[in-house]
Amino acid sequence: MNRTDSMGKKSKKGISSLGRKTCGLPFVIAMAFGAASTAHAAQFMTHHVRDVVSQMVAHQVGNLPATELMSIDVVLPVRDQAGLDQFVANVSNPNSLQYRQYVTPQEFTARFGPVQSDYETVKNYLAKYGFTIIGGSLDSMDIRAVGPVSSVEAAFNVKMHTYQHPTENRIFFSPDREPMTSLAIPLWHVSGLDNYSIPHPQLVKKGEYAAAHGISPDMVVSHATTGSGPSASFLGSDMRAAYYGSGSLTGAGQTLGLFEYAGINASDIALYYKNAKETNPNNLTVVSTDGTPTTCSGGSSCSSDGEQALDVTQAQGMAPGLAHVIMYVGATDTAIISAMTTTTDSNGVLPLTISCSWGWTPEDATTLDPYFEKMAAQGQSFFVASGDSGEWTKTGNAESWPGDDAHIISVGGTDLTTSSAAGPWKSETAWSDSSGGISPNDIAIPTWQQISGVITSTNKGSTKYRNGPDVSANANFTFYTCAMGSCQANEYGGTSFAAPMWAAFVALANQQTASNGSTAYAGFLNPTIYANNAPEGTTYSSTFHDITSGKNEKFSTEKGYDLVTGWGSPQAALISKIVQ
Template structure:
């Protein structure tokens, strides 16, 4: 938990604080082992945020100021949890799919009452007040003076680019007697890092519920040449210039990925969507969207929400009122699995403390079989690196999900390799990224990282895919002699983790040359986690996806083209629901071992699909439709070159193993 002081990209509004060594070893995060600062305490190494430097020190925080802290609980038998989570997910294990109930998990791996009692006694003894005891953590409040006593450090104020922030000035210390019960401590350091969604909306009004015969776009790739009024494309771009495809609708997407051929609808599966806040018109919007495109609306009881608006905080920072992400996630999940139940679990803010609570609610009460998340955060910021406490807390929940047969997926991000070019020219990218990197939690070894592609259709459906990446010109008037410069870049996230070890399931498929080369070119002896794992359409201009929602301010429902790996992640959740139906309703559970075992059944996405290999720079013309305020203007959009993440045969850092097919989905019904 944290004070209501914003942070930056998907973290909890907590701080950089800590964790017990066992948790970090299992998460693959390389931290120094805790050391005994004296005979009675254990130091949680690496828990001082990067901004807390002597040169930035503004002095002691007021002793009476209030602090809110969350102490995450390690539970019992962390090593056993790691082992069982792997064995229950590995097709080659005797424990494969021997999932535990929530009660069985709690009894075997959860925090014991003795651990909880020891932690609360320690905190109370330091003068802190326990405000909440949950299965995974203990929340406390109190004065700066009490917090300093409890955690063996001084709290100072520090000058940062985000203003003065309070933080522990040295690494946290905890009593040695409770160290085995503590996973991490969050909240001592203030931060303005918070979660962000991985979606973008193209800057036009709706293509309209009816796609066919729209003169400003093509029903499939290459159908319509750009009008004579469009400026000529430069040498080396795709010629003849063609109009971008109309925003895609559910039936086109189901056909493209083979779902329609399978006849599967996700019946019997439950999909949870995790975002923050929630739209009061979500179910009505999803139903309207489905009916507009020839699909069934939700049946009574098929859609539900877990939400408490009275607890929502940080609305200005987190973008309250923009419900495009929720609409996108719910509608895509329903599109790919129209008979699956869908539940929106609304976090109270975009901070990690609230997002962790939302994820924990799902596993502690087994609310779903599949959990889709279209958000993430950078790991290395100019303001300090990611909070190891939140990483450990997330991973503990993801492993609990694996043990209970619950799959988690996360979008891989929309800022390519997150380097300086990406953050300066990208859409909705984090300008504080200190270097090329992968996002979190998508890079956790215990989730499916879902990347994006640009999907090309033909008259019969699927034609080709390229990596998801758009570079666009500025809006350009008809008849212009040249294109207006702009250069905004948007592409699917991917890459190699600096700290997380390669999980066992990637050893089967990921080339060692990729997994041992960090994103700055440094070679490592031990392979690392690479992302994404699998990909689906998410392009913004070449193959955007139509999404419907009601504007919170006007109350008007409309549809428009969206892109991003936020499209890809809920689409994958729907396909996983179909796979669950294929295997007679048995949950897939943690899906990555199954994905890599079936990599030969996917569409292998490469840099230059043979259908368009003659063009050095793949491009289309985006024309603003008659319904747009800038109707008649054009953009030149190049696609398929995901900066820093080239696609190739087999596994690659742009699209993972590729995209699913009918054979891939059907294969889940074999051998069960």
């Protein structure tokens, strides 16, 4: 079933991945329900079964044990989808009287969220089938529960089989059919019923890059020469100096969120700051959204905390005065993102800027849209790394989602040069592996990309589908990183580094907004950025570094917007433009 929202996105049946562990080990499944008002009782409005299963491409090899426990996250419907679409369009539109007049989570529930009676109905339904309720809330639209495979099969009228993956040397699990329930209310999605696509960080090591390109590692000569870290590598503080400068904003009073599929060892953050000879802000809190461990033991469920650690240090480097950095850890996207829209810091404050440096292929590319819209309605900015394969594809290592969703801010990669250690910006080109392009999930072009001067014959963008990325920042193999008790210089790169930089940069703008006595925070920035920058003029040249040299696998940089670096990287003056 398709629908078109007021932001220009066509919801289309697709694919989404959630539970992440292999068959035979404990694993987590999240189920999401949401619906348009026209849905029929017990109808799921999104797709669940992978094409390789429904078309019998993947060979069935067995069944999941009936007694194996599964952790599920049941998300209830959004009410008045058309009204929510319009509200998000208005609250994000600089020309609207509702611009940045955000709602709280409680106000969102009252206007668009599920009603209490439906919430209780779903809880009772799960309990009836043998699930134990372990969390969730009405405001987060979800109910988290644990039960055996037999309960999942009975509650949703499916059989949980195992299959040989058609392109990877592993077994995955999946339902044999689209789920159904006996509930008298419409449903949206049961996320996590398969582990066909395992989420991966948008992080690349030089050796892996060399292997992918058929060259020896010593031929990858990219490295920083003017950084403040060991071997002249870049620290997060170098990125602050390059993109923000010596201004007084530090992110004080702001809470930043990190979307993660695995936990972190705090000792790696301490080691980074010890070796960098900088002060550890000690502002990190790790929240498990569904029982996923908050630390990383180095086992199969968390082989490394490198992604998680760099997200922290890049955010802290750009905004060293952040009040809180909250890392939301979970096994499924709905469990993580639902918590991010309701779980606050110790002062009751939501994370207003959020970074996600992971990619995966969903069962259905519309699955998270209710939460993306909820974030926009609440004034939360969600930045997603665009990827590290130099292109966007629907599946595989270059899979685009969620970087090509129309409700997020997609962040590409550049190669940055500074004037000196902790010095100002000097020059910048495109990072050749910066992923972007035209949405392979056929997500319709949003209204803000239809502005005259954005998509041109020169940049070769699509006038039908969503283009990306939107913005960019340094992603080359120029950083200092620590993971699992050791550190490396100039070995890792990726748009993983760029996304938390942007989240922290916008936290500086939100600090300025708060100091002005306002609550008109940045929120979903794309409509504002595109309106300000097209056609290019003095505002654009003073707020962005326009990247005009370099290319990725399919596209070249161009003057103005392009499908390699978007509008480019930020300048300090962008903050005052955001705050206006």
